[in-house]
Amino acid sequence: PAGQQQLGHTLLIELLAHQFASPVRWIETQDQLFKNFHCERLIEIGPGPILCGMAQRTLKIKYEAYDDALTHRRTQLCTSKDRKEIFYAIEDAPVEEATVSAEPAAVAAPAPSAAPVAAAAAPAQAAGPVVDVPISAQEILLVLIAQKLKKPLSEIPLTKSIKDLVSGKSTLQNEIIGDLAAEFGNVLDDKAEELPLSDVAAALAGSHAGALGKTSTTLVNKLVASKMPGGFGLGALKAHLASTHGLGPNRASGALLHGLVSEPAARLSSETEAKTWIDTVARSYAEKAGISLGSVTSAAGPASGSVIAINSEDFDRFKLGTELLIRQQLELFAKYLDLDLLAGAQAAASDKANAEALQGELDTWTAEHGDVYAEGIKPLFSKLKARNFDSHWNWAR
Numbered sequence: 001p002a003g004q005q006q007l008g009h010t011l012l013i014e015l016l017a018h019q020f021a022s023p024v025r026w027i028e029t030q031d032q033l034f035k036n037f038h039c040e041r042l043i044e045i046g047p048g049p050i051l052c053g054m055a056q057r058t059l060k061i062k063y064e065a066y067d068d069a070l071t072h073r074r075t076q077l078c079t080s081k082d083r084k085e086i087f088y089a090i091e092d093a094p095v096e097e098a099t100v101s102a103e104p105a106a107v108a109a110p111a112p113s114a115a116p117v118a119a120a121a122a123p124a125q126a127a128g129p130v131v132d133v134p135i136s137a138q139e140i141l142l143v144l145i146a147q148k149l150k151k152p153l154s155e156i157p158l159t160k161s162i163k164d165l166v167s168g169k170s171t172l173q174n175e176i177i178g179d180l181a182a183e184f185g186n187v188l189d190d191k192a193e194e195l196p197l198s199d200v201a202a203a204l205a206g207s208h209a210g211a212l213g214k215t216s217t218t219l220v221n222k223l224v225a226s227k228m229p230g231g232f233g234l235g236a237l238k239a240h241l242a243s244t245h246g247l248g249p250n251r252a253s254g255a256l257l258h259g260l261v262s263e264p265a266a267r268l269s270s271e272t273e274a275k276t277w278i279d280t281v282a283r284s285y286a287e288k289a290g291i292s293l294g295s296v297t298s299a300a301g302p303a304s305g306s307v308i309a310i311n312s313e314d315f316d317r318f319k320l321g322t323e324l325l326i327r328q329q330l331e332l333f334a335k336y337l338d339l340d341l342l343a344g345a346q347a348a349a350s351d352k353a354n355a356e357a358l359q360g361e362l363d364t365w366t367a368e369h370g371d372v373y374a375e376g377i378k379p380l381f382s383k384l385k386a387r388n389f390d391s392h393w394n395w396a397r
Helices: 002-021 026-036 050-070 094-109 114-119 137-149 168-186 197-205 212-226 235-245 247-263 271-289 314-339 343-377
Strands: 042-043 075-078
Touching: 026 343, 042 050, 050 075, 137 168, 137 197, 137 212, 168 197, 168 212, 197 247, 212 235, 212 247, 235 247, 235 271, 247 271
Parallel strands: 042 075
Antiparallel strands: none
């Protein structure tokens, strides 16, 4: 017994030493998750986002370019701070809805008092394209913080610091600083989280190129990919902003950036809903930026003078010429492929003639014998009732 006790003690020490000295192979585990299993939603169950932070750094170092090329969107969540996102417990903001519903009423209010003459003259006084200016560092700073904190822009004053806004949550504070570093580069000094946002924006403006950076571009692309309907992507959104509101490339990017703080709760089902949402975002962006949106087309109706008239005879001649041209091309292709364009029509005509002949014979039979006779001579034999008695082996006796 003493020898066995000594042996067990030795084995326990050796196993513990091996456990302490052996690597945990967390990097290889992440490679399995992100590369082989294509994990897009990593959820850590624990008191803090320790593994999520490691995974986020690994994704930025090893998989960021790969994910951007394949448009993969990965998220890291922790049960201690991302419970709503994990269980999709997203609440609608009644303040935003009230603002959106109030805007159409404000626009529609002057309509009844407008005279017909003024309505006809409205398109001529419509505003042209909005002056296109670069996106400021302050805009991006405020939107990134508001999006991270899930608050409206009105609750992000320039007089407060990042530390004050996060209410002592150091992890959230570090994430905001990391996003700003990825967006603008490592230009902020130490303790930048304790400075007012106005000072932080001034420090970031020196290295800002006037366009969306890495973090903001990723967030906008993620918004479009996850919330917009199929076939209505980033290009369609910018084209709608340019044609409807007269926003240039920079202004359109600013409006889409502004849309990050009013992201739809679920994917929009139609192009009409997407246009309604982006129109609301454009109006909110214009109010925030202090600009007036252009109005390329308005509800002027038939009085706008944009109706194109065409002679019906000329239209008929053009239509006939187009049909003849199409038929000539079909005949040319059929001749090249050795096909008969009338083969299907001829076969259909032959089948129709045969069907009419058979129907004529049936009508003659029915007129002569009646329906009762035809029902009475139907065969009643069923092969399921047949019995085959094979006993030839017994016939020779």
